[in-house]
Amino acid sequence: MASALRAAILGHIRVPVSQTLTLNGSKLSLFGAVRSMSSHGDDHLTKEEVIDRVLDVVKSFPKVDPSKVSPDVHFQKDLGLDSLDNVEIVFALEEEFKLEIPDKEADKIDSCPLAIEYIYKHPMAG
Amino acid sequence: MASAVPPPVRSEVLLLFRSLLRTAREFADYNIREYTKRRTIDAFRQNRDLSDPSAVVAAFADGKSQLEVARRQVIVHSLYAPKVKNVMEIKH
Numbered sequence: 546m547a548s549a550l551r552a553a554i555l556g557h558i559r560v561p562v563s564q565t566l567t568l569n570g571s572k573l574s575l576f577g578a579v580r581s582m583s584s585h586g587d588d589h590l591t592k593e594e595v596i597d598r599v600l601d602v603v604k605s606f607p608k609v610d611p612s613k614v615s616p617d618v619h620f621q622k623d624l625g626l627d628s629l630d631n632v633e634i635v636f637a638l639e640e641e642f643k644l645e646i647p648d649k650e651a652d653k654i655d656s657c658p659l660a661i662e663y664i665y666k667h668p669m670a671g
Numbered sequence: 672m673a674s675a676v677p678p679p680v681r682s683e684v685l686l687l688f689r690s691l692l693r694t695a696r697e698f699a700d701y702n703i704r705e706y707t708k709r710r711t712i713d714a715f716r717q718n719r720d721l722s723d724p725s726a727v728v729a730a731f732a733d734g735k736s737q738l739e740v741a742r743r744q745v746i747v748h749s750l751y752a753p754k755v756k757n758v759m760e761i762k763h
Contacts (some may be wrong), residue, residue: 629715632685636692648689652682 595665599657602641606634619656631655638664643671678724680730687734694741699749701757715747745758 555644598615604611609624620626620634636653640665646654654660664670679687688711695707718730 606674627711627719628681628685629688629719632688632692633712636689640696648686651689 589668590665590670592661592665595659595670598641599638599661599664602637603634603657604635606630615657616661617656617658620657635660642667644669675727678727679716683714684731687731687738691734691738693740694738695733695746701760703744703748 550623584648592631600616602608603613603618603620603624608626608630613624618624620631621628626634631654633652635646638654638660639646642665644667650663654663691711692708695704695711698704698707714734718727721727721730
C-alpha cells in the first residue's frame with residue numbers, strides 16, 4: 546500500500562535536479578523527513594524526551610513519592626534517599642537509556658538535573 | 672580472628688554494590704538476572720546499619736566472594752544460554 550502511494554506521489558512530484566545534486570549523495574525520503582548531513586546525530590533524544598523518561602524512572606522507584614519529583618530535585622536532599630538508592634537509580638537510568646556510565650561519572654550523579662544533563666550530552670543515549 | 676582489618680570505606684561498598692548489579696545484568700537468563708539484582712539490593716539494605724566493624728568486614732568479604740561466584744556463573748551460564756526468550760522479556 547505504501548508502494549502504491551509512493552508510485553502515485555512519484556507521478557506528481559517534480560524534484561528539480563539542482564536540489565538533489567546539492568545533497569551530496571544522501572537520499573531524499575519522499576515522506577517529508579529530510580536527512581541532513583549528520584550521520585547519527587538526527588536520532589539524538591530531545592531534551593523534553595530525556596526529562597520525561599528520567600522523571601518516569603525516578604517516579605517508579607518504590608521509595609520515592611511521585612508528587613515530589615521534578616526536574617530539579619536532589620535525590621538525597623529532596624527525596625530522602627540514601628547512597629544505595631542513588632546507585633540504584635543511576636543503574637535504572639542506565640537500563641532505561643541503554644548506557645554504560647563509568648563509575649567516576651555515576652558517583653557524581655546525585656540529582657535530577659545532573660542526570661538529565663549527563664544523559665542529554667551522551668552520544669549513545671537511546 | 673582477623674585483627675585490625677580496616678572496615679570498608681563507603682565508596683568501596685558502593686563500588687561493590689554497583690559491580691554486583693552490573694554483573695547481574697550480564698546474565699542471559701531473566702530469572703537469574705532479576706534474582707541477583709533483587710538479592711543484592713535486599714542484602715545491602717539489610718546490612719546498611721551494621722555498627723560492629725568486624726560484622727561490616729565480614730559482610731563486605733561475603734559480598735566480594737558472591738561477586739566472584741556471580742562472575743563465574745555468568746560465564747558458565749552463557750555456555751548453556753536459554754534458546755527462547757522468557758515471556759517477561761517480550762515487549763508489548
